[in-house]
Amino acid sequence: MIHSKKIIRTVETQTLLRVEDLALEFRTRSGTVQALDQVSFSLAMGETVGLVGESGSGKSVLALAILGILDRAAEVTKGAIALQGIDLLKIPRAELRQKRGKEMAMIFQNPRVALNPIRQVGKQLEDVLAVHQRGPKQGRRDRALALLSQVRIPDPERRYHAYPYELSGGMCQRVMIALALAANPKVLIADEPTTGLDVTTQAAVMGLIRDLGQQGEMGTILITHDLDLAAQYCDRLLVMHAGHIVEAAPTAQILRQPCHPYTTKLIAATPDPHKTLGELLPIAGHLPDLRGDLPPCRFRSRCDRPLPECDRPPLIRQTITPGHTVACHHPLTPEVQP
Ligand SMILES: Nc1ncnc2c1ncn2[C@@H]1O[C@H](COP(=O)(O)OP(=O)(O)OP(=O)(O)O)[C@@H](O)[C@H]1O
Ligand code: SF4
Numbered sequence: 550m551i552h553s554k555k556i557i558r559t560v561e562t563q564t565l566l567r568v569e570d571l572a573l574e575f576r577t578r579s580g581t582v583q584a585l586d587q588v589s590f591s592l593a594m595g596e597t598v599g600l601v602g603e604s605g606s607g608k609s610v611l612a613l614a615i616l617g618i619l620d621r622a623a624e625v626t627k628g629a630i631a632l633q634g635i636d637l638l639k640i641p642r643a644e645l646r647q648k649r650g651k652e653m654a655m656i657f658q659n660p661r662v663a664l665n666p667i668r669q670v671g672k673q674l675e676d677v678l679a680v681h682q683r684g685p686k687q688g689r690r691d692r693a694l695a696l697l698s699q700v701r702i703p704d705p706e707r708r709y710h711a712y713p714y715e716l717s718g719g720m721c722q723r724v725m726i727a728l729a730l731a732a733n734p735k736v737l738i739a740d741e742p743t744t745g746l747d748v749t750t751q752a753a754v755m756g757l758i759r760d761l762g763q764q765g766e767m768g769t770i771l772i773t774h775d776l777d778l779a780a781q782y783c784d785r786l787l788v789m790h791a792g793h794i795v796e797a798a799p800t801a802q803i804l805r806q807p808c809h810p811y812t813t814k815l816i817a818a819t820p821d822p823h824k825t826l827g828e829l830l831p832i833a834g835h836l837p838d839l840r841g842d843l844p845p846c847r848f849r850s851r852c853d854r855p856l857p858e859c860d861r862p863p864l865i866r867q868t869i870t871p872g873h874t875v876a877c878h879h880p881l882t883p884e885v886q887p
């Protein structure tokens with residue numbers, strides 16, 4: 550049983566990011582991959598939203614689509630991605646590049662790969678600051694040191710001169726977070742930021758991300774396989790399955806009362822909160838092949854309670870309680886939950 554240990558706090562309701570009815574395809578030699586469909590959600594200032602789902606469900610594609618850094622094979626066929634009211638899909642490329650670098654930032658798993666192995670970490674920070682901040686070099690050095698302190702790197706003066714190979718995995722991830730924060734982003738996307746780190750370091754890195762999100766005027770999207778981690782650090786959860794967001798709700802609500810058959814199975818399949826969802830996956834069936842014809846509900850072949858209307862479009866999205874939505878014709882409501 551997974552419990553949300555999150556302390557409930559008042560979340561600013563100012564919307565930073567709104568994704569509306571997004572559909573995205575990849576054109577590949579073996580066919581068109583319908584990677585995202587009917588994806589809608591919003592992110593508010595000061596909020597941390599968790600994006601959870603098994604491997605291949607579309608979490609990273611959604612993050613990369615928001616940042617506009619997908620390869621040429623990707624095409625958004627429908628929808629909007631609005632950052633503070635401006636649709637990023639409609640603005641000129643140069644403006645998008647600027648917004649992306651300045652207002653949105655992403656941290657990935659495996660920071661060692663992302664860092665330049667032959668440049669001191671302080672200099673790497675200065676390089677990023679030089680793009681965003683005019684002014685004297687000394688100012689950038691001071692800001693780089695301040696960022697290293699902000700991400701709680703002990704002895705920043707000394708660490709400024711370190712090369713990535715001289716730092717632990719946790720320290721490298723802190724440097725990545727400092728690089729992401731260099732431009733004071735509005736939206737921070739963390740894609741599996743603690744994979745490969747030991748439990749103590751994982752907690753420290755996640756605590757840092759949470760604190761930074763709460764201090765700054767920023768919203769955070771945490772992508773993770775680990776439902777327990779999401780439960781601890783996220784205000785709301787979005788559950789993805791085969792390119793659809795099948796359920797969205799405040800964290801405590803979704804854990805207490807999951808309504809989509811997939812969410813229910815996902816939670817039931819996590820007996821040990823310290824194991825990750827990616828490791829477990831004992832849910833019957835597989836994600837459908839995203840090429841070719843797909844049924845309105847992409848969970849149809851794995852669902853054990855379908856109705857005839859489940860095969861007829863459109864896929865219905867129902868509101869269970871305000872802020873709790875489920876894309877299902879026949880959701881498990883409190884009256885019918887086993
Ligand atoms: N460049 C690409 N070309 C074709 N298909 C792609 C491409 N990138 C991703 N996909 C497909 O999009 C779907 C979603 O992939 P994505 O990487 O977003 O999954 P994920 O939820 O992040 O999985 P994981 O948890 O393993 O990181 C998958 O079916 C994947 O094969
Ligand atoms: S829409 Fe129908 S088939 Fe899909 S999850 Fe709901 S009940 Fe199952």
Ligand SMILES: [Mg+2]
Nearest residue numbers: 608609610740
């Ligand atoms: Mg991914």
